Amino acid sequence: MTSHSVLKTSAEISLSRQFGEAVGDLPGSVAVRDLREAAFAQFARIGLPHRRIEAWKYTDLKARVAEAAPLAHRAGATALAEIAARPRDVDGAIRLYVVDGHFHPEISDLAGLPDGLSVTSLAAGLDAGRADVLAILAGLDIAKEDAALALNTAFMRDGVVLDVADGAEISTPVEIVHVVTPSHAVSVHSRGIVILGSGSKLGLIERFVAGDAGHQRSDVLQVVVGDGAELEHVAVKSDDPAALAISTLTASIGSNARLASFGLASSGDLSRRQFFIRFDGDHSTLDLSGAVLLKDRMHADTTLIVEHVGLACESRELYRHVIDGEASGVFQGKVIVRPGAQKTDGRMASNALLLSGEAEMANKPELEIFADDVACGHGATCGAIDEMPVFYLMSRGLPRPEAEALLIRSFVGEVVDRVGNGVLAAAEQSLREGLDAAIDVWLAGRALALPHGSPAKGKA
Amino acid sequence: MLSISNLHARIADEGREILKGLSLDVNPGEVHAIMGPNGAGKSTLAYILAGKDDYEVTDGEVRLDGDDLLGLEPNERAARGLFLAFQYPVEIPGVANMTFLKTAVNAQRKARGETEISTPDFLRLVREKASLLKIGQEMLRRAVNVGFSGGEKKRNDILQMAVLQPKICILDESDSGLDIDALRIVADGVNALRSPERAFIIITHYQRLLDYIKPDFVHVLSGGRIARSGGPELALELEAKGYADFNEAAA
Ligand SMILES: Nc1ncnc2c1ncn2[C@@H]1O[C@H](COP(=O)(O)OP(=O)(O)OP(=O)(O)O)[C@@H](O)[C@H]1O
Numbered sequence: 256m257t258s259h260s261v262l263k264t265s266a267e268i269s270l271s272r273q274f275g276e277a278v279g280d281l282p283g284s285v286a287v288r289d290l291r292e293a294a295f296a297q298f299a300r301i302g303l304p305h306r307r308i309e310a311w312k313y314t315d316l317k318a319r320v321a322e323a324a325p326l327a328h329r330a331g332a333t334a335l336a337e338i339a340a341r342p343r344d345v346d347g348a349i350r351l352y353v354v355d356g357h358f359h360p361e362i363s364d365l366a367g368l369p370d371g372l373s374v375t376s377l378a379a380g381l382d383a384g385r386a387d388v389l390a391i392l393a394g395l396d397i398a399k400e401d402a403a404l405a406l407n408t409a410f411m412r413d414g415v416v417l418d419v420a421d422g423a424e425i426s427t428p429v430e431i432v433h434v435v436t437p438s439h440a441v442s443v444h445s446r447g448i449v450i451l452g453s454g455s456k457l458g459l460i461e462r463f464v465a466g467d468a469g470h471q472r473s474d475v476l477q478v479v480v481g482d483g484a485e486l487e488h489v490a491v492k493s494d495d496p497a498a499l500a501i502s503t504l505t506a507s508i509g510s511n512a513r514l515a516s517f518g519l520a521s522s523g524d525l526s527r528r529q530f531f532i533r534f535d536g537d538h539s540t541l542d543l544s545g546a547v548l549l550k551d552r553m554h555a556d557t558t559l560i561v562e563h564v565g566l567a568c569e570s571r572e573l574y575r576h577v578i579d580g581e582a583s584g585v586f587q588g589k590v591i592v593r594p595g596a597q598k599t600d601g602r603m604a605s606n607a608l609l610l611s612g613e614a615e616m617a618n619k620p621e622l623e624i625f626a627d628d629v630a631c632g633h634g635a636t637c638g639a640i641d642e643m644p645v646f647y648l649m650s651r652g653l654p655r656p657e658a659e660a661l662l663i664r665s666f667v668g669e670v671v672d673r674v675g676n677g678v679l680a681a682a683e684q685s686l687r688e689g690l691d692a693a694i695d696v697w698l699a700g701r702a703l704a705l706p707h708g709s710p711a712k713g714k715a
Numbered sequence: 716m717l718s719i720s721n722l723h724a725r726i727a728d729e730g731r732e733i734l735k736g737l738s739l740d741v742n743p744g745e746v747h748a749i750m751g752p753n754g755a756g757k758s759t760l761a762y763i764l765a766g767k768d769d770y771e772v773t774d775g776e777v778r779l780d781g782d783d784l785l786g787l788e789p790n791e792r793a794a795r796g797l798f799l800a801f802q803y804p805v806e807i808p809g810v811a812n813m814t815f816l817k818t819a820v821n822a823q824r825k826a827r828g829e830t831e832i833s834t835p836d837f838l839r840l841v842r843e844k845a846s847l848l849k850i851g852q853e854m855l856r857r858a859v860n861v862g863f864s865g866g867e868k869k870r871n872d873i874l875q876m877a878v879l880q881p882k883i884c885i886l887d888e889s890d891s892g893l894d895i896d897a898l899r900i901v902a903d904g905v906n907a908l909r910s911p912e913r914a915f916i917i918i919t920h921y922q923r924l925l926d927y928i929k930p931d932f933v934h935v936l937s938g939g940r941i942a943r944s945g946g947p948e949l950a951l952e953l954e955a956k957g958y959a960d961f962n963e964a965a966a
Pocket residue numbers: 726733751752753754755756757758759760769802
């Protein structure tokens with residue numbers, strides 16, 4: 256390791272030591288090892304992203320992350336047996352477990368996979384030096400600068416690789432459950448890859464579950480959507496009180512293809528979901544949406560870059576943040592339209608509901624348009640809950656917390672409505688029920704925290 | 716049952732006094748009509764009774780069945796049987812009318828220590844009241860008041876009133892914006908609810924509604940108080956003469 260003076264904080268110094276110790280053990284061919292070294296060197300040049308790095312302006316990891324937790328080990332048999340016995344959230348889904356960053360085929364549903372779907376471990380792909388996997392790992396230009404992604408590339412241990420054959424329409428949803436088991440803080444770096452052959456279809460659910468031992472989690476999902484292919488992805492982060500969680504989705508989309516990704520986040524101290532998406536082909540659609548519910552001192556950051564290269568593609572981004580307590584939310588969205596990407600149709604919106612005087616939201620939508628025949632727009636709103644509807648509901652008998660809960664549910668309902676509009680249609684009901692239940696848990700926690708009734712302003 | 720005495724109230728934000736010593740007693744079974752010029756404070760009175768917190772009561776009191784009303788939250792007032800049909804009913808996107816009605820019924824029952832209504836009983840109740848008000852299934856399925864026409868919103872508020880069965884009903888211009896048939900329907904809906912235990916305060920600008928819903932008393936709200944009270948004939952007199960006399964009185 257070249258010792259760069261940039262790595263100064265305690266967390267950065269630990270990461271450097273961890274990398275030195277772990278790199279020999281991490282899976283992968285020589286080419287992968289080179290990739291890891293290069294990625295770590297890239298990280299070492301800037302260190303943990305901080306507020307002077309534009310893309311991380313509102314989420315200063317250098318300042319916020321005091322120490323790097325030790326790398327997680329492979330989970331033991333008892334922990335795995337306990338996980339395997341847990342009830343299922345989506346009946347009939349093909350369930351795959353990534354526990355403490357390792358894919359565990361022995362407790363996953365690998366028997367009788369549908370034709371055209373192959374499930375392998377990333378570690379195996381790295382060891383075999385799979386050329387297509389290496390090409391995907393090399394990544395998109397728009398993601399090249401990102402330090403969190405580079406760090407994941409340096410440390411990535413394992414994950415799931417899903418290959419969907421040309422023309423295969425996988426009607427059973429695949430559910431990847433990411434679990435962190437230790438009762439002490441660990442860090443987990445996992446990576447998944449999804450390759451959809453032309454004309455194929457897949458519905459993918461990711462669920463993140465962890466205890467509150469102060470874990471640090473970085474997960475990356477890299478998707479290639481082939482021509483005419485369709486992926487509907489739903490990520491649920493409602494039971495993951497990690498101290499730090501960074502989720503990255505990268506995707507390149509072919510022609511006449513469709514990608515939809517919805518995320519619910521309602522737990523975790525410091526979390527970031529980032530998206531790097533590129534339309535390579537023509538006439539494709541992207542639908543990114545999410546609901547983020549924050550309270551106490553939580554901080555959540557949604558940052559996305561969508562790059563239109565192909566012709567006549569349609570991108571839609573809709574994010575709704577509900578922020579209570581002293582929590583803070585961030586939405587940064589950048590849509591880039593390259594010179595050849597005529598007839599691009601892009602709409603981005605971020606709406607935030609601030610439930611307390613201390614709640615904060617930073618919105619930064621950006622358009623960079625280099626083509627002349629495009630229709631792009633963005634809108635960002637941020638405000639308190641409307642008193643008039645609250646009064647109307649209260650005047651019909653609803654106590655204030657219930658009235659507000661109804662309005663909050665309806666506010667996030669408009670994004671939750673986007674779930675199940677694609678390949679996951681068959682799982683729509685159980686997904687919705689799960690999401691609604693997670694939202695209700697968040698709301699119930701909030702109602703408990705509220706003082707009974709509310710101060711009646713100006714009553715004699 | 717409702718007793719308003721010497722009520723003084725101002726707008727909390729700007730301090731302008733709107734009600735200046737208003738008194739009114741409403742007994743079970745009675746129908747009181749309140750008329751008065753635009754901006755006189757009729758809606759303000761209705762909002763203060765329902766518990767909207769934009770207003771500050773500086774003097775006087777309001778009692779419902781002997782209890783102090785002004786210290787209660789809007790939902791507590793509703794649970795005790797006070798209902799306001801809004802001059803401008805509010806849209807609640809994403810909440811189906813039917814779900815809303817059931818939530819409201821159960822919230823009030825819970826506050827009164829009663830058990831939840833059973834689904835069949837609830838459906839029967841809504842079906843009966845909705846058919847009286849000519850409200851179809853389609854409107855019940857839609858989000859509360861969203862995309863409803865002005866008249867539909869008014870009818871929807873009356874439906875809520877019919878389902879919630881309050882004992883003191885305040886109607887703030889429930890007739891304005893209604894076509895001739897809808898006016899009849901709303902009036903029939905109100906008349907169907909009239910009973911010896913239930914009282915009404917009907918705020919209106921037009922004598923026409925009072926042809927259908929016969930009031931026991933007519934009051935003129937002007938200058939921040941009840942400037943004059945009389946029987947149904949007062950409404951006819953106002954219809955003929957307007958508020959000129961009162962404006963002078965107030966000035
Ligand atoms: N929340 C408020 N903020 C500011 N001004 C208000 C508020 N509520 C009422 N007012 C003012 O108080 C006065 C009385 O209004 P109110 O709505 O009670 O009149 P009204 O008698 O109902 O009139 P209309 O017949 O036009 O419905 C008006 O001048 C109005 O502008």
